[in-house]
Amino acid sequence: MLHRYSSVITLVLIMVTALFMPQVSFAADAVPAAMAPAEGDHVESHGAPAAPVSTTPWWIWPLSLFIVTFILGILAVLGGVGGGVLYVPIIGGFFPFNIDFVRGAGLLVALAGALAAGPGLLKRNLASLRLALPVALIASAAAIVGAMIGLALKPNVVNTLLGATILFIVIIMATAKKSDFPIVPKPDNLSQSLGIMGIYREESLGKDVEWTVHKTLPGLLLFIVIGSMAGMFGLGAGWANVPVLNLLMGAPLKISVATSKFLLSITDTSAAWVYLNQGAVLPMIVVPSLVGIMLGSIVGVKILAKAKPKAIKWMVIGLLLFAGLRSLLKGLGIWP
Numbered sequence: 001m002l003h004r005y006s007s008v009i010t011l012v013l014i015m016v017t018a019l020f021m022p023q024v025s026f027a028a029d030a031v032p033a034a035m036a037p038a039e040g041d042h043v044e045s046h047g048a049p050a051a052p053v054s055t056t057p058w059w060i061w062p063l064s065l066f067i068v069t070f071i072l073g074i075l076a077v078l079g080g081v082g083g084g085v086l087y088v089p090i091i092g093g094f095f096p097f098n099i100d101f102v103r104g105a106g107l108l109v110a111l112a113g114a115l116a117a118g119p120g121l122l123k124r125n126l127a128s129l130r131l132a133l134p135v136a137l138i139a140s141a142a143a144i145v146g147a148m149i150g151l152a153l154k155p156n157v158v159n160t161l162l163g164a165t166i167l168f169i170v171i172i173m174a175t176a177k178k179s180d181f182p183i184v185p186k187p188d189n190l191s192q193s194l195g196i197m198g199i200y201r202e203e204s205l206g207k208d209v210e211w212t213v214h215k216t217l218p219g220l221l222l223f224i225v226i227g228s229m230a231g232m233f234g235l236g237a238g239w240a241n242v243p244v245l246n247l248l249m250g251a252p253l254k255i256s257v258a259t260s261k262f263l264l265s266i267t268d269t270s271a272a273w274v275y276l277n278q279g280a281v282l283p284m285i286v287v288p289s290l291v292g293i294m295l296g297s298i299v300g301v302k303i304l305a306k307a308k309p310k311a312i313k314w315m316v317i318g319l320l321l322f323a324g325l326r327s328l329l330k331g332l333g334i335w336p
Contacts, residue, residue, distance in 0.1 A: 073296020
């Protein structure tokens, strides 16, 4: 029933955004109307040129954002990456929005996808609560700290670090290998104490697969870094969760991907509250972004059956490389 009326709900959301949001331009060099001098007021410039007021209609930015995020939603599905990884560097690099607002919206974009997928993954016994909960406790606490640090940094510093992080992600995506069923000779004491093990149905083999993990302590320590980066840059963390769970700790690939998706619903929620509390979440940015990503993901799923995954993967890597360089050069002042 909900799926039947999804288009109506989408139109209502867009109309609510258009009707009730203030007519504000998000141009980086714009001056807020409340700060503009009244006619006849004497203004001393002290030799400083007045900042130009943007003449771009306010509705151009939400509309452009919807179109771009719709395309990103398609690419995210086809490339097998989270929407937040594409969203933050591209919107932050090529739209005139403050990077704090972009990161806040990026967390909610990643969170929306995780919340939509989480219940189904748990129902199918693919997302493991025993694996997710200790990881989520560490990553969510680190994400809160990362979000607070990120909001305290200057925009140019954030852009520089964001660009370097995106380029690092590109290297991981281009070189990392995946293992469907990693070999775990023996579970370590920590994983046994936490009961991190399970059984899931592998349809491709037609049998149940038992799994366990090892190297649990190094994996948990890495999630401190992953959570901090997720909160600081609003990227989500699927790009890092899966390699650590799969290649380091030895969880099967399907368990790693599903648990990573479920993890985002906890980690990103923790960081998103910090941005929300600081006023860094604007509905005019968030609403068209969420609607665009969700509709794009629906279209991407339908295209996925006919697309060539390898070609799409390299296209996404190229897009991330360009966006990462843009953020890095913007932060360094080379490409403002």
